[in-house]
Amino acid sequence: MKRIAILGGGAAGLCCAVDLLRQTAGRASVTIFEQNSRVGKKLLATGNGRCNLTNLGASPVSYPPAQRAFVTPALTRFSPEKILDFFASLSLFTHADGEGRVYPLSNQAAGVLDALRLECTRLGADVRCDTAVSGIRPKNGRFFVGGEPFDFVVLALGGKAAVKGFQGYDLLSQLSIPCGKTAPGLVKLTTADPLVKSLKGIRAAASLRLILDGREAMKETGELQFTDGALSGIAVMNLSSCYARQMLQKKTEAQIEADFVPSMTKDALRRALSAIAKTGQRQLCEDLLSGFVPKRLGMALLKAAGLRADAPTAGLSGAQLETLCALCKAYRFPVTGAGSFADAQVTVGGAARTAVNASTLESKQYQNLYLCGELLDVDGPCGGFNLQWAFASARLCASSIAEKLV
Numbered sequence: 001m002k003r004i005a006i007l008g009g010g011a012a013g014l015c016c017a018v019d020l021l022r023q024t025a026g027r028a029s030v031t032i033f034e035q036n037s038r039v040g041k042k043l044l045a046t047g048n049g050r051c052n053l054t055n056l057g058a059s060p061v062s063y064p065p066a067q068r069a070f071v072t073p074a075l076t077r078f079s080p081e082k083i084l085d086f087f088a089s090l091s092l093f094t095h096a097d098g099e100g101r102v103y104p105l106s107n108q109a110a111g112v113l114d115a116l117r118l119e120c121t122r123l124g125a126d127v128r129c130d131t132a133v134s135g136i137r138p139k140n141g142r143f144f145v146g147g148e149p150f151d152f153v154v155l156a157l158g159g160k161a162a163v164k165g166f167q168g169y170d171l172l173s174q175l176s177i178p179c180g181k182t183a184p185g186l187v188k189l190t191t192a193d194p195l196v197k198s199l200k201g202i203r204a205a206a207s208l209r210l211i212l213d214g215r216e217a218m219k220e221t222g223e224l225q226f227t228d229g230a231l232s233g234i235a236v237m238n239l240s241s242c243y244a245r246q247m248l249q250k251k252t253e254a255q256i257e258a259d260f261v262p263s264m265t266k267d268a269l270r271r272a273l274s275a276i277a278k279t280g281q282r283q284l285c286e287d288l289l290s291g292f293v294p295k296r297l298g299m300a301l302l303k304a305a306g307l308r309a310d311a312p313t314a315g316l317s318g319a320q321l322e323t324l325c326a327l328c329k330a331y332r333f334p335v336t337g338a339g340s341f342a343d344a345q346v347t348v349g350g351a352a353r354t355a356v357n358a359s360t361l362e363s364k365q366y367q368n369l370y371l372c373g374e375l376l377d378v379d380g381p382c383g384g385f386n387l388q389w390a391f392a393s394a395r396l397c398a399s400s401i402a403e404k405l406v
C-alpha cells in the first residue's frame with residue numbers, strides 16, 4: 001500500500017484525491033492536508049457563489065501565449081468535456097451559457113464542493129483540516145510531512161489570490177523549487193483619471209485596449225464598470241493579468257483605451273452626431289450622446305471635450321464634433337496600478353513551469369513529487385478557465401501517479 005499526501009484541499013487537491021482513489025483502488029491511501037477548518041473554502045466563492053467550473057471553449061489557446069505549450073498535455077487529456085464527464089460521475093450535472101461558461105444545474109458552488117468532498121469521504125480519503133503544512137522533508141526517496149512518511153506528494157496549495165498569509169511559496173523554496181515573482185490577476189485596475197470619480201457606479205459596453213508603452217498589448221470587449229478610482233468588469237479583469245505579467249518583467253507606462261461606441265466607426269459616429277445637431281432633435285449638448293452611451297458617461301465625455309452641457313448643439317463646430325468623437329472612440333485612462341491580492345481572482349506567476357515535466361506534472365528535481373493548480377505559473381481569463389486548469393492539472397497528476405502504481 002503506497003501512501004500519497006495531497007497538500008491543499010482546494011479544487012485541485014480534492015479532484016486529485018478522487019481520481020487517485022478511483023484509479024488506485026486498494027493500492028494506495030490518500031491523505032489530504034488542509035490548513036482551513038474545512039476543505040474547498042475558495043470554491044464556495046467562485047462564480048459569485050455559482051461556481052463557473054469550466055468553459056466549453058477552453059483549450060491551450062485560451063491561456064497566455066507563453067503558457068500554451070505547458071498546459072497542452074493536461075488540457076488535451078482532460079478537456080472540458082472530460083471534466084464534465086468526471087463531474088457527472090459524481091452526480092453533479094451542469095448547464096452552459098452562451099459563452100460556454102459551465103455552472104452546476106443547482107447554480108450553487110456548494111454543489112460542486114459537495115460532489116468532490118463526499119466522494120473523497122466515500123472512497124476513504126483521510127482528510128485533515130486545520131492542518132497547515134509548514135515543511136516537507138525529502139529523505140531516501142520518501143517525503144516526510146509533519147513527521148509522517150509518504151511515497152508520493154502532490155502540491156495543490158493554490159496561490160495568493162483571496163488568501164490571507166499564503167505559505168505555499170515557502171514550501172517551494174524549502175525544496176529549492178524555483179518560483180517566480182507573483183502579482184494579483186483578474187483584478188480591477190486603478191487610474192487617477194478624474195472622469196472615473198464622477199462615473200462611480202456606471203456600467204458601459206466598451207471595446208477596450210490595453211496599451212503598454214504606446215503599443216496595443218491586448219484587446220477585450222465587454223462591460224466596463226467604473227468604481228472608486230478604478231476600472232473593473234470582466235474585460236478589465238482579463239486585461240489586468242496581461243498588465244500584471246508585464247509589470248513583473250518591467251515597469252511600463254500603461255493605459256486602457258476605451259471605445260464607448262464599438263458598433264460604429266468614428267466617421268459614422270461623427271456623421272450621426274452632426275446630423276442630430278443639424279436637425280435640432282437634441283438641442284442641448286447634454287442630450288447629444290444619450291442615444292449612444294449612458295447619460296452620465298455622455299456628460300463626462302462632453303466635459304472632457306471642453307463642451308458645456310447647456311451649449312446649443314446647433315453651434316457645434318466640425319472640430320468640436322471631431323474632438324468629441326475621438327474621445328468616444330478612444331478615451332485613454334492612464335493605469336496607475338492594480339487591486340490587491342485580496343481583490344484578485346487568480347495569481348499571476350508562481351512555481352516555474354520549467355520545474356515540472358508538462359506531460360506528467362512531476363517535479364524535475366524530485367521523483368514522485370507533483371504540482372498542480374494555481375500554485376503553478378498558469379493563469380487563464382475569467383469564464384471557467386482557471387478551474388478548468390485546476391481540475392485538468394489535478395487529474396494529470398493523479399493519472400501520472402496511478403500509472404506508476406500499475
Ligand SMILES: Cc1cc2nc3c(=O)[nH]c(=O)nc-3n(C[C@H](O)[C@H](O)[C@H](O)COP(=O)(O)OP(=O)(O)OC[C@H]3O[C@@H](n4cnc5c(N)ncnc54)[C@H](O)[C@@H]3O)c2cc1C
Nearest residue numbers: 008010011012035046047052133157158373374384386387
Ligand atoms: C472570488 C473568486 C472567484 C473565482 N471564480 C472562479 C470561477 O468562477 N471560475 C474559475 O475557473 N475560477 C474562479 N476563480 C479562480 C479559482 O478559484 C482558482 O483558480 C482555483 O480555486 C485554484 O484551485 P487550487 O486547488 O489550485 O487552489 P485553491 O482552490 O486555492 O486550493 C488550495 C488549498 O490549499 C490550502 N493550503 C494552502 N497552503 C496550505 C498549507 N501550507 N497547508 C495546508 N493547506 C494549505 C488552501 O487553504 C486551499 O484550500 C475564482 C477565484 C476567486 C478568488
